[in-house]
Amino acid sequence: MKKDNLIDVVMEKIKEKGGRVTIQRLAIINVLLKLDHPTAEEIYQFMRNEFPTLSFTTVYNTLHSLHEMGILREYRFGEASRFEMAETNHHHFLCQKCGGMKDIEDSNITVHLDEKLSRHYHILNTEVVLKGLCQDCMGEGI
Amino acid sequence: MKKDNLIDVVMEKIKEKGGRVTIQRLAIINVLLKLDHPTAEEIYQFMRNEFPTLSFTTVYNTLHSLHEMGILREYRFGEASRFEMAETNHHHFLCQKCGGMKDIEDSNITVHLDEKLSRHYHILNTEVVLKGLCQDCMGEGI
DNA sequence: ACTGTAAATGTAATAATTACAAATAAAATT
DNA sequence: AATTTTATTTGTAATTATTACATTTACAGT
Structure with missing residues (x-):
């Protein structure tokens, strides 16, 4: 847009x-x-x-x-x-070292929810949170 | 365990x-x-x-x-x-109304990450966060 | 332009968390 | 078992992010 x-x-x-x-x-x-x-x-x-x-x-x-x-x-x-x-749907990556937050395009992750979840919850939003090290922080350990 | x-x-x-x-x-x-x-x-x-x-x-x-x-x-x-x-892997549901946090068993959600993500990030953990209304808060709107 | 009211402003309060210094107690050493 | 070392605990005092509140301003309907 x-x-x-x-x-x-x-x-x-x-x-x-x-x-x-x-x-x-x-x-x-x-x-x-x-x-x-x-x-x-x-x-x-x-x-x-x-x-x-x-x-x-x-x-x-x-x-x-x-x-x-x-x-x-x-x-x-x-x-x-x-x-x-809020206009876009995407996932996030969190760097454990620098604390940075990066957008991950929706197309890079597929999520499948078991149908029975909808019997217990009214789900409005599904989001994946990846944690680890970003490119800048790689190679230095946590 | x-x-x-x-x-x-x-x-x-x-x-x-x-x-x-x-x-x-x-x-x-x-x-x-x-x-x-x-x-x-x-x-x-x-x-x-x-x-x-x-x-x-x-x-x-x-x-x-x-x-x-x-x-x-x-x-x-x-x-x-x-x-x-930290011993178990599972996902989470967050109720937008009461703020409650519920565990979602790993087996109820499948996540597939595109391989190219690993070229940009060292991913240590993958977790799905579902948002919506829990059973107690359903039927009352947000 | 006039008016009702939502929003902006500034200050003061609150809530969660952290910093710090002194006392305590694991666990390594004797 | 006693001694020593130093990580951890404790209590108090900051700090940080956020919210409450009273007053002023300005959006938007007439």
């Missing part, structure tokens, strides 16, 4: 849920499209120069609201939560 | 890594065998009666050490970290 289309989709989704389209929300969406699984802190620091009046609390509030609206996903693998846009 | 054997294996593993087998460590291992993905807080509260001199800090220290030794796994899906013994 082209970026401008995506912003339009997000704006539409916010309105659907009865929310307001604010410059803070749009700005944070744009940062999420630029950075790779940023934390709230990273988003805030990235925006400070261009948006000096932005409050750190607003970053948290906004991430929380957008998450509630289903616009983004939250991961708490490390100390701080990391965020990404 | 029988419980006593498992304790022996854990003791051996601690010694291998140059660690000391303390009553605190053994007691916490035993709690991990009883409780389902407990948090540090839950472990501490569970132990207070029988072990009133136990320090909360020791729970954290111990969980950290045992994790470093590969004896247990840590998950940070919610606010607080949750822990489980």
